[in-house]
Amino acid sequence: MELDRWELFIGGKWSAPADGGRAEVVEAATGKVLGRTAMASAADVDAAVTAAEHALTGPWGTMSAGERADLLDRFAAALKARGRDIAPLVSRENGMPLSLSIPVNGFSASMIVSYYARLLRELPTTDVRPSLIGETVVRREPVGVVGAITPWNYPQSLAAMKIGPALAAGCTVVLKPAPETALDAFFFADAAQEAGLPPGVLSVLPGGREAGEYLVSHPGVAKIAFTGSTAAGRAIGERCGRLLRPVTLELGGKSAAIIAEDADLTEFTGALLDVSLTNNGQTCHASTRILAPASRYDEVVDAVTDTVRGLRIGDPLDRATQIGPLVSAAQRERVHAYIDLGVREGARLTTGGTAPVDGLTDGWFVRPTVFADVRNNWRIAREEIFGPVLCVIPYTDEDEAVALANDSEYGLAGTVWTADVARGMDLAARIRSGTVGVNQYGVDLQAPFGGVKASGLGREMGPEGLAPYYSLKSVYRPAQEAAS
Template identity: 60%
Template sequence: MTVTAARTELERTRFFIDGEWVMPRGSDTHVALEAATGTPLGTASLGTDADIDAAVHAAHRALEGPWGHTTAAERATVMRRFADALSARADETSTLVSRENGMPIALSNAFNGAAPAGLLRMYADLIETMPLEEARPSPSGATIVRREPVGVVGAITPWNYPQVLAMMKIAPALAAGCTVVLKPSPETALDGYILGDAAIEAGLPPGVLNIVLAGREAGAALVSHPLVDKIAFTGSTAAGRLIGAECGRLIRRCTLELGGKSAAIVLDDTDIATFVAGLGDASFQNNGQTCTVQSRILAPRSRYAEVVDAVAHFARDMIVGDPLDPAVTCGPMASQAQLERVLGYIDAGKRSSARLVAGGARPAALSRGWFVEPTVFADVDNSERIAQEEIFGPVVTITPYDGDDEAVRLANDSEYGLGGSVWTSDEERGLAVARRIRTGTIGVNYYLQDLGAPFGGMKSSGLGRELGPEALDNYLEYKSIYASADQLHR
């Protein structure tokens, strides 16, 4: 949204480029609205191609200059200072993100407050213990296998988990010796500035991290900039296809963490209490605005009515309201556009052969903000839109099945493969089913992301992996240096 003037609580009209807050090259601004009220929260400038160009050149200079010549230990020291600066701001950050996108505050404390600093410390530790050169015997003497930074990284992040998704790219990139241009989403226009403030306090060298808030056109300029060596993107599959095509044309490295439509398989021996206890994290996390939510619940016909009743009761018992209230378990959608998208899918479900068993409307008691009731459709054919397309809201479907083989077939009957879960009283049986699902992550009797393990998708859910030690490979190039056998003894 472009405005000429607005009085808002937060004014963030500069970009973090080359270690400083600088004036934008353009004049467009974006008024951020609070998700729970729809009222103005802050104003931020929107970047242009020229702002992106300035940020990329700053990152390139830093790569060619001091940062490109640091040791792993030196980078780790800076990263730990960065982590400390973010930890000192954790409460402020968590609260701001919840106001921006409606995330319940307890979840925001974990993913926007604590996790970014934790990732910086984890990758600082990893890079200090990773040998960057290794001499191997070869037929002609020795080969030195060397790890070098991939270069300038363009990081493009969405609005649903803005801080942790940004740091899932920034932390391994900095550890590897790369420099970064971060383009956050305008839907969470304000919290990215906290990263810049913390970077200054931590003493990151100029140009190592640059932050330009911008829309899609400037994002496209970042993807195609000739000085960018790699794109790290999290967002929709549709946008990921465009980015992947451009990176392919340019022979440019990319990692793409994209959409999902994951399945929760309830086996016939499931303890329903265990399943219900895990539903919040597995199927309704962050008001359903999570790419890994298991929004397709597959239930055995022998216990179908029991599962439908349990899920419907869970949804009706969720507390919808102000995300800053610790008692609230479902906050608002992040924007008016997202609310309309979710309501559109609910309408599609009502027009289908599915049976609405919970929710299905806006809460009558909440006249402001972008709230929607947690919604459950039963008797859903897996071919229906609400079972195949990513809704990104608190809407789940329940589909019956006969036998484990049909459950696996239905779970895999999706263009996506990002998350999933299996619920059973027999963990070995659950693991056997989990191994048959084509998905990047899956839980047995719970679903909680492990920041120390690789994360990413199969099929249309993306390319590459983030998190865990494996993520460092995304930001490293391998060089083989052929040398004499003397190198084996050094």
């Protein structure tokens, strides 16, 4: 299968990058070139934004909600038809085990787009409210051109979480995917063409930091939707603040799993891969701080260590693989640096470390690592590592457990593990984060997702995910005009 993509998708057409920019995409498991991608410059962003503005005043802007929903359904079907090609490609790009990539990259994008097509048919775009002077018609109108900037860890689902609601609201989208996963992003363009989306409704422009910064500041862009690191999010939020430009930021996390004294450790360790180490630890909502009661601390450490030690590391295209490689050499070195830091800080390494993974000399593999006897104020417990590294931290009572969970600059997710679900719900209510799981964790596309504190601004998914893409207009009219 030819993986090179020499052209950008702008205004419904394939176009060579204005400055001829190209980049190599490297396969995570081998360190070898997987394919090559065109890279956008400022001139390409200009062309895409202009096309997006024209689409707003053209066929897309004059379509009824039902007509847009029909097109979104065709777009979703075209994405679904490509799912079996998309999933393994993402696994090769970023190292995600195929067993995970099939649902979250192969089919989640089509599900998300379909969901917003359904909401578009169900939710009214206007409300009529009685007022002291007659009636007020509250109109929900598309905010305009959306600049969507997405990361490499869940490239398909995170892009769809922006494209789906934005298009449902009647906006147009310029998508700038991460260079590390640029190849799979072009499937959005292929599907848009097949579905018959009008020119300019969706453009796909892989690019580096400069292209992203230019898109954020472009005068034709009405809103930014970003997922990525907290550091980058702060810079984008600051720029959007100066421009008075709406922005949604889904950022980092350092979530805690509270193990209650009555917790079933078998249940927790059975879910540990999905809750704390999913996608090789390259997940913003992972519960990487494990808070264990002092009365069961050694038992928890042993159970977590044994589970992590037994995970199968290998080729991400092998469905039996549980831990694949990290996305890049730079990411591997970052994670190794944190492991070395943990040892220097005084943590007890119970499994893993920086030694090479047996038999895997190529690619960016890291041995899943567990640190015990960690203090919550150490850097390995406070900073987002974004790799397969867990910290087990003791607590004396539930009040301290909640205090430790909340003692973080982040607030994206968390989990509670207990035999008493009602008790778990009470603890979840005390955790200051945007999402919490009780005896499980899984993002629900029908519910809002996002964080507090340094984990971001705004929410994606669910009906709430539509709101950021609307501009509200109140039209005041006499009551007799409404009656006539």
